[in-house]
Amino acid sequence: MNIREELKDRKRIVIKIGASSLTHKETGRINLHKLEVLVRELSDLHNMGKEVVLVSSGAIAVGSAALGMNGKPSELEKKQACAAIGQARLMMIYQKLFSEYNQTAAQILMTKNTMVNNLNRKNARNTFNELLKMGAIPVVNENDSVSTYEIQFGDNDTLSAVVAALIEADLLILLSDIDGLFTDDPNTNPDARFIDLVENLDDHFKDMAKGSTGSKVGTGGMATKLTAAEIATSAGADMVIANGSDFHVIHDIIGGEQVGTVFAANHKEEFYLIDYIERLL
Ligand code: GLU
Numbered sequence: 049m050n051i052r053e054e055l056k057d058r059k060r061i062v063i064k065i066g067a068s069s070l071t072h073k074e075t076g077r078i079n080l081h082k083l084e085v086l087v088r089e090l091s092d093l094h095n096m097g098k099e100v101v102l103v104s105s106g107a108i109a110v111g112s113a114a115l116g117m118n119g120k121p122s123e124l125e126k127k128q129a130c131a132a133i134g135q136a137r138l139m140m141i142y143q144k145l146f147s148e149y150n151q152t153a154a155q156i157l158m159t160k161n162t163m164v165n166n167l168n169r170k171n172a173r174n175t176f177n178e179l180l181k182m183g184a185i186p187v188v189n190e191n192d193s194v195s196t197y198e199i200q201f202g203d204n205d206t207l208s209a210v211v212a213a214l215i216e217a218d219l220l221i222l223l224s225d226i227d228g229l230f231t232d233d234p235n236t237n238p239d240a241r242f243i244d245l246v247e248n249l250d251d252h253f254k255d256m257a258k259g260s261t262g263s264k265v266g267t268g269g270m271a272t273k274l275t276a277a278e279i280a281t282s283a284g285a286d287m288v289i290a291n292g293s294d295f296h297v298i299h300d301i302i303g304g305e306q307v308g309t310v311f312a313a314n315h316k317e318e319f320y321l322i323d324y325i326e327r328l329l
Pocket of ligand 1: 067105106189190202204205
């Protein structure tokens, strides 16, 4: 069967949206219209019988916009304070929107320590499993108000792949401000070709990744997306990178349509999440 068709049957799905996909470019404030579409899409996936986990960035961006700042602050303590304000705001909006569609949202905030500490990791996995069993939709972010350099993932692309591996999801969808993987940076090279499917993520593809992102608000570029792909596919999940400018794209992906770049699952027998975190992050 064609891999696009197979995506229709995926059951446990992690969806990551970047800060640039949920805020207005001009003001940095929350794009409520887009969030509404996102929550409706996710609620409908849930109604289709899928288990849904949302990894949402935006704590720092939303917090700094709420304080009237122009862009994210650069000092750590200011960023962390903004995250505390923004995360609460973001959750308030998610709670409200999800409840309108009769869904129960839950919040999980984690740091790298949650993953490398055996007991914490086991607890986190149990909590996810229990929430999914209860029919809730976990909304995940890095715990930005307490995590510092040594214990942070730093970007939600890799965090979402770690979550997908932790809970043995069968599909990870990364929605960002790019359409997918290109042979070169399409902003600078008009000959860059779009890649529809990556069956085997070898060095050839990694070389294509550029370390930068076009957006001011997000932190993950193509390189972090390929790291995410390496973790997710090795853990046994398919991964799709697609453009989050219109969240209806989620339904298109689950409907088997030809959007974004698919990285096919390539489950490694010896996959051990901690090794990947230590080696890649
Ligand atoms: N955790 C950060 C936040 O919520 C975002 C990290 C990212 O953009 O990948 O603001």
